[in-house]
Amino acid sequence: MGCFLEEARLGLLTTVLSWRPSHFHLLVIAHLSVWAALSFLAPPPTHGQILADGIAAVVNDKVITFLEINQEVAETEKMLRENLQGEELFERLKEAKLNVLKALIERQLIIQDFKKQGGLIPDTYTNERINDIIRTQYGGDRVAFIKTLYDRGTTMQKYREEIEDNAIVGYMRNKYVVQTVLVSPYQIEQYYAQNLRLFQQDEQVKVSSIVLRKSLFPSQKTGSNGKQITYDPQEELAKEILYKLDTGSDFADLAKAYSEGSNKDDGGELGWVTQSGKTAINPELWPAISKLQPGEHTDVISTSDGYYYILQVEDRKKSTVTSLEDVHAQIEQTVINEESQLRQQEWLDSLRAKAFIKMFL
Numbered sequence: 001m002g003c004f005l006e007e008a009r010l011g012l013l014t015t016v017l018s019w020r021p022s023h024f025h026l027l028v029i030a031h032l033s034v035w036a037a038l039s040f041l042a043p044p045p046t047h048g049q050i051l052a053d054g055i056a057a058v059v060n061d062k063v064i065t066f067l068e069i070n071q072e073v074a075e076t077e078k079m080l081r082e083n084l085q086g087e088e089l090f091e092r093l094k095e096a097k098l099n100v101l102k103a104l105i106e107r108q109l110i111i112q113d114f115k116k117q118g119g120l121i122p123d124t125y126t127n128e129r130i131n132d133i134i135r136t137q138y139g140g141d142r143v144a145f146i147k148t149l150y151d152r153g154t155t156m157q158k159y160r161e162e163i164e165d166n167a168i169v170g171y172m173r174n175k176y177v178v179q180t181v182l183v184s185p186y187q188i189e190q191y192y193a194q195n196l197r198l199f200q201q202d203e204q205v206k207v208s209s210i211v212l213r214k215s216l217f218p219s220q221k222t223g224s225n226g227k228q229i230t231y232d233p234q235e236e237l238a239k240e241i242l243y244k245l246d247t248g249s250d251f252a253d254l255a256k257a258y259s260e261g262s263n264k265d266d267g268g269e270l271g272w273v274t275q276s277g278k279t280a281i282n283p284e285l286w287p288a289i290s291k292l293q294p295g296e297h298t299d300v301i302s303t304s305d306g307y308y309y310i311l312q313v314e315d316r317k318k319s320t321v322t323s324l325e326d327v328h329a330q331i332e333q334t335v336i337n338e339e340s341q342l343r344q345q346e347w348l349d350s351l352r353a354k355a356f357i358k359m360f361l
Contacts, residue, residue, distance in 0.1 A: 056069055056361050057359045058358045059112070059357055060355055064105065069104065073096050073097050098361055101361050107169060109355055126163050176343070176347045188328060188331050188332055188335060192324050192327070196321060199322040199327055200322075201317075201320045203274065204274055204316070205281075206271065207312065208251055208252065208267060210255045210259040212237060212307065212308045213234065214234055215232045215234050235302070241258055253267075282303060289311050296313055298312075
């Protein structure tokens with residue numbers, strides 16, 4: 001039965017590829033009917049069998065096979081299999097292959113539209129491109145290049161077609177997307193006004209720190225009332241350091257002498273910090289420094305991550321907004337990208353509307 005099914009499938013695929021375009025849509029219907037009947041006779045396919053062979057989609061008179069999808073998704077599949085298993089692996093693989101199939105369909109729509117318009121990629125372009133690849137990637141060794149194609153299971157003719165198809169997609173995208181996008185000064189100004197927060201520089205505070213790790217186990221001592229009390233020797237040390245600061249000792253000298261932070265040799269200097277973003281300081285520390293002026297220091301701050309901090313503010317920078325002039329080029333590129341995505345979607349939607357597309361995934 002297995003051999004019969006395989007021969008039938010190959011026979012149908014061969015017929016599909018050789019049929020005249022005018023009869024193609026009727027053939028698809030017949031093909032699906034026969035395929036369904038054969039599948040009914042066959043044992044239930046496994047997940048792997050469903051996605052391993054056969055026709056994945058039809059785009060006008062072009063067939064996309066599961067083999068093509070598997071080749072495109074090979075690296076992603078390898079990564080998924082290393083990290084997932086069972087039903088989750090199957091669903092993620094199916095999602096990845098569906099995304100690849102959609103991309104292959106879009107690619108076919110573009111190529112077919114190019115050819116429908118009478119477009120042609122000159123052989124001279126393809127030859128020059130191959131010669132460039134041999135020269136830059138294989139040191140001029142054509143034999144090594146041919147061997148690489150063989151190892152990948154492809155032929156020179158298929159490789160030439162791939163180069164031509166890539167050129168077609170690039171040309172068509174440039175024609176219908178890139179060249180149609182024009183960004184006006186008004187659009188840039190509007191984007192700037194609507195996204196002002198993106199260009200705001202948060203208030204910055206230049207800070208130095210003295211850091212002590214809390215003791216793992218509390219100690220005990222006799223209090224002034226004669227009773228035993230629990231205390232942390234590190235907290236006591238922090239209070240002594242604070243007293244020295246309050247009585248005129250230099251912060252940097254105390255940091256070098258007592259701090260357990262990695263910046264102690266730099267006098268405890270942390271540099272510029274903000275309340276949020278990449279340079280954000282521990283949120284438990286920000287309230288203590290937010291109102292201090294340069295030269296002022298905090299009390300001892302106990303944090304939930306097991307440390308005592310004493311911070312000194314060295315300098316401050318107010319919150320500012322980057323001028324439009326400084327971010328003009330950045331905004332222009334952002335708007336171009338957004339407009340390009342929109343134009344490309346509209347263009348591809350128009351191609352889909354004129355095409356016969358059937359997916360079997």
